[in-house]
Amino acid sequence: MTKASAEIDLEEPVAINRALLQEHVELGQRVRAWTLEARVDGHWQQVFQGTTIGHKRIACFSAVIADAVRLTIDDSRACPVLESLSVFAAPPAVAIRVQEPVFLEQMSVELVADLPGCAIHYTLDGTDPDLNSLRYSGPITVRESRVLRAAAAHDGALSPLHAMMTLTCYTHDSLRPPVALSATPKPGLKVLKYGGGWQTLEQLTEREPVETGQCGGFDLSQRLRDDHTALTFEGFLQVPADGIYKFFLASDDGSRLYIGNTLVVDNDGLHGMVEKSGNVGLRAGRHPLKVEWFNAGGGMGLAVQWAGPRIDKQPIPAAALQLP
Numbered sequence: 001m002t003k004a005s006a007e008i009d010l011e012e013p014v015a016i017n018r019a020l021l022q023e024h025v026e027l028g029q030r031v032r033a034w035t036l037e038a039r040v041d042g043h044w045q046q047v048f049q050g051t052t053i054g055h056k057r058i059a060c061f062s063a064v065i066a067d068a069v070r071l072t073i074d075d076s077r078a079c080p081v082l083e084s085l086s087v088f089a090a091p092p093a094v095a096i097r098v099q100e101p102v103f104l105e106q107m108s109v110e111l112v113a114d115l116p117g118c119a120i121h122y123t124l125d126g127t128d129p130d131l132n133s134l135r136y137s138g139p140i141t142v143r144e145s146r147v148l149r150a151a152a153a154h155d156g157a158l159s160p161l162h163a164m165m166t167l168t169c170y171t172h173d174s175l176r177p178p179v180a181l182s183a184t185p186k187p188g189l190k191v192l193k194y195g196g197g198w199q200t201l202e203q204l205t206e207r208e209p210v211e212t213g214q215c216g217g218f219d220l221s222q223r224l225r226d227d228h229t230a231l232t233f234e235g236f237l238q239v240p241a242d243g244i245y246k247f248f249l250a251s252d253d254g255s256r257l258y259i260g261n262t263l264v265v266d267n268d269g270l271h272g273m274v275e276k277s278g279n280v281g282l283r284a285g286r287h288p289l290k291v292e293w294f295n296a297g298g299g300m301g302l303a304v305q306w307a308g309p310r311i312d313k314q315p316i317p318a319a320a321l322q323l324p
């Protein structure tokens with residue numbers, strides 16, 4: 001006999017999202033294929049399909065409210081011998097759903113528990129939620145910077161799994177104003193080219209560029225040499241609309257991005273290709289932009305990208321760059 005099935009009656013509908021199965025392994029690992037079904041509203045539905053079981057197997061599946069479960073051994077090396085089969089509900093977890101955790105003026109937050117029939121309790125001041133905390137009843141509107149923590153409660157007990165998210169609010173007044181145009185902007189960037197040994201961009205303060213020039217973008221072919229080389233790109237960024245902008249710097253080795261004197265992305269240090277990001281609130285118009293980069297040795301790279309209102313993450317286009 002290499003096929004078998006067993007049914008457990010749960011007596012009343014309960015939420016389940018885990019199954020624990022154990023084979024009697026003294027007889028060897030025999031099961032090769034199995035299926036778990038749950039009876040939901042009188043209908044059997046498959047919740048998990050597995051291969052081996054062995055000493056212990058925990059199957060995770062989306063929560064269902066079932067009043068019975070059925071295990072079917074579809075294939076086995078020899079007569080299957082199970083030591084145990086149990087089903088249970090893991091402590092529920094809450095997912096925090098937002099468009100972007102950094103926002104302008106106001107945003108909407110949704111909380112979703114992964115187990116049906118849960119209450120969700122939350123706080124907006126960074127403290128741990130408990131059963132007396134605010135109870136979620138629909139999307140929350142947030143109008144200032146907050147730390148949101150949430151946990152689900154099931155059968156009057158709060159889950160130990162807490163969700164947390166830092167929400168950062170910018171107001172229109174806090175957006176960085178653009179600089180005035182003194183002349184017709186010309187496309188491109190100024191590039192400062194350095195020699196010398198490099199461990200960190202902190203060394204820039206004590207160095208003078210060997211050469212300066214102009215280029216169309218963040219172009220590493222401007223470097224004077226491959227090893228122990230550094231470049232600084234300076235210019236203006238033409239920002240199309242008021243909003244929160246996210247800048248991404250991927251580099252080998254270190255890099256930094258400034259808007260005006262504000263360090264927005266710090267990706268300094270000796271490392272392979274690593275991406276870091278930072279946010280800044282900008283009003284439409286021209287903003288001073290500076291990107292610093294160095295390579296100590298080995299591989300090298302630099303990618304400068306942005307995302308913002310109606311701009312999906314993409315390289316900053318040459319059309320948005322202007323000479324200082």
Ligand SMILES: [Ca+2]
Pocket residue numbers: 252253271272295296297298299300
């Ligand atoms: Ca390198």
